[in-house]
Amino acid sequence: MVPLLKIAVEGCGHGSLDIIYSALEKSCESKGWKLLDLDFLIICGDFQAVRNERDLNCMSVPSWHRKIGDFHSYYSGEKKAPVLTLVVGGNHEASSYLSELHHGGWLAPNIYYLGTVGILRYGPLRIVGLSGIYHSTDYTKPRQERLPYDKNEIRSIYHVRECDISKVLQLRSPIDIGISHDWPRRVEWFGDHKILFARRPHFLESVRDDRFGSAPAEQIMNHLRPKYWFSGHMHIKFTAKVQHKDNVDDILKDLEVPNELQAHIPKSMFSAPFRGDSQTRPPNVTNTVTNFLGLDKPGPHRDFLEVQEVTSCSYSEEDSAKPWMERTPEGRFTLHYDEEWLSILRSSDGGATTAYEPPEISLGDSEVSDTSAASRSLDWVQANITAKGLLRIPENFEKHAPVYDPNDQTNAKDQPDEFPNTQTEAFCTMLQIRNGFSVGEGDDEGSDNLVFG
Numbered sequence: 262m263v264p265l266l267k268i269a270v271e272g273c274g275h276g277s278l279d280i281i282y283s284a285l286e287k288s289c290e291s292k293g294w295k296l297l298d299l300d301f302l303i304i305c306g307d308f309q310a311v312r313n314e315r316d317l318n319c320m321s322v323p324s325w326h327r328k329i330g331d332f333h334s335y336y337s338g339e340k341k342a343p344v345l346t347l348v349v350g351g352n353h354e355a356s357s358y359l360s361e362l363h364h365g366g367w368l369a370p371n372i373y374y375l376g377t378v379g380i381l382r383y384g385p386l387r388i389v390g391l392s393g394i395y396h397s398t399d400y401t402k403p404r405q406e407r408l409p410y411d412k413n414e415i416r417s418i419y420h421v422r423e424c425d426i427s428k429v430l431q432l433r434s435p436i437d438i439g440i441s442h443d444w445p446r447r448v449e450w451f452g453d454h455k456i457l458f459a460r461r462p463h464f465l466e467s468v469r470d471d472r473f474g475s476a477p478a479e480q481i482m483n484h485l486r487p488k489y490w491f492s493g494h495m496h497i498k499f500t501a502k503v504q505h506k507d508n509v510d511d512i513l514k515d516l517e518v519p520n521e522l523q524a525h526i527p528k529s530m531f532s533a534p535f536r537g538d539s540q541t542r543p544p545n546v547t548n549t550v551t552n553f554l555g556l557d558k559p560g561p562h563r564d565f566l567e568v569q570e571v572t573s574c575s576y577s578e579e580d581s582a583k584p585w586m587e588r589t590p591e592g593r594f595t596l597h598y599d600e601e602w603l604s605i606l607r608s609s610d611g612g613a614t615t616a617y618e619p620p621e622i623s624l625g626d627s628e629v630s631d632t633s634a635a636s637r638s639l640d641w642v643q644a645n646i647t648a649k650g651l652l653r654i655p656e657n658f659e660k661h662a663p664v665y666d667p668n669d670q671t672n673a674k675d676q677p678d679e680f681p682n683t684q685t686e687a688f689c690t691m692l693q694i695r696n697g698f699s700v701g702e703g704d705d706e707g708s709d710n711l712v713f714g
């Protein structure tokens with residue numbers, strides 16, 4: 262029997278954790294649940310992990326909109342998140358802090374960031390998180406922004422990169438939950454788009470040009486076909502049931518798009534690349550419907566929070582004895598690394614190159630030697646991480662930056678220093694990959710600027 266899990270989903274965080282957690286308590290009450298019944302809360306970006314005033318100078322918002330928010334109280338230890346909180350990044354972030362945790366890590370006790378891209382396990386659930394937003398001009402660029410950011414880097418740093426997405430597309434096993442800040446492109450056609458466009462007429466202009474939503478998120482959704490997908494960014498609640506079918510001719514028939522909107526459907530939507538290619542899709546990805554939920558930002562009369570029960574489509578009986586299925590004495594699952602994801606990161610060595618290189622492992626099925634390289638990497642992970650009991654994510658949060666002090670305005674107008682994060686260091690050491698984020702790596706004369714790819 263696959264257990265049902267109780268989760269909560271929130272749209273954009275916007276630095277308002279106090280509002281979110283108190284609303285969460287009420288949402289649980291309305292279901293007859295207690296806060297403690299929840300397995301975790303997901304926040305779909307614009308989290309704003311601002312530790313102090315200097316972090317605000319790394320956030321891509323006009324200075325008059327920069328607010329310290331309440332995350333710093335959770336960072337300092339004054340408050341603690343009452344429920345395990347999983348976070349992806351958006352386009353309004355303290356990028357100085359998120360970039361320290363490129364591979365993911367604890368932003369504060371009980372608040373876990375999934376990284377630039379990341380895969381996690383929590384009991385029977387396998388979760389993929391995608392941070393940032395899609396911007397076509399930066400997509401193929403290497404990831405080389407370092408502090409202090411100039412006026413271009415402060416934006417480009419949160420743009421999704423092909424070098425990260427290509428790693429996710431190497432996954433060969435199913436996923437249950439996808440999270441992205443911007444909506445996967447074209448999900449709007451699978452929900453009540455008539456009401457959506459009536460409430461937000463300007464959305465239709467981008468839809469018409471096929472610029473609405475994230476193409477890489479769409480690609481991942483169609484490749485891995487998770488049971489659920491959650492997003493923020495558009496500041497409106499929207500639900501859709503994305504149908505995955507190999508026969509693209511069947512899709513238009515099922516969409517029930519009214520005549521007046523038919524002309525706006527992008528033709529490319531019905532081509533095979535959009536639907537995923539049955540030749541390259543992992544054979545054990547069998548789910549056919551993704552339940553999409555987009556939510557608003559916190560505020561009065563806004564639909565920003567939803568609590569619901571979810572189940573797994575990736576779980577099989579042979580998983581029952583796996584480490585990520587172990588419960589604590591209180592009967593709770595805990596966060597674990599994902600073996601397949603670790604093996605992909607290891608085989609790409611963390612992507613620590615300045616130039617984008619196509620992934621070694623092709624999505625095609627004829628790459629026998631690449632497949633054996635992937636399986637050698639998985640063997641290494643199982644022998645050196647799983648067998649040694651290292652798959653459970655350690656609770657190794659440490660404060661590196663000064664805690665916010667409203668009375669101390671020293672250097673408040675500057676960007677912060679780089680703080681080499683001990684969690685990233687521990688992760689790279691465990692996986693024996695290069696750590697692209699360490700002070701001085703980029704400053705050595707004669708060496709390439711070592712960055713995460």
Ligand SMILES: [Zn+2]
Binds near residue numbers: 275307493
């Ligand atoms: Zn937002």
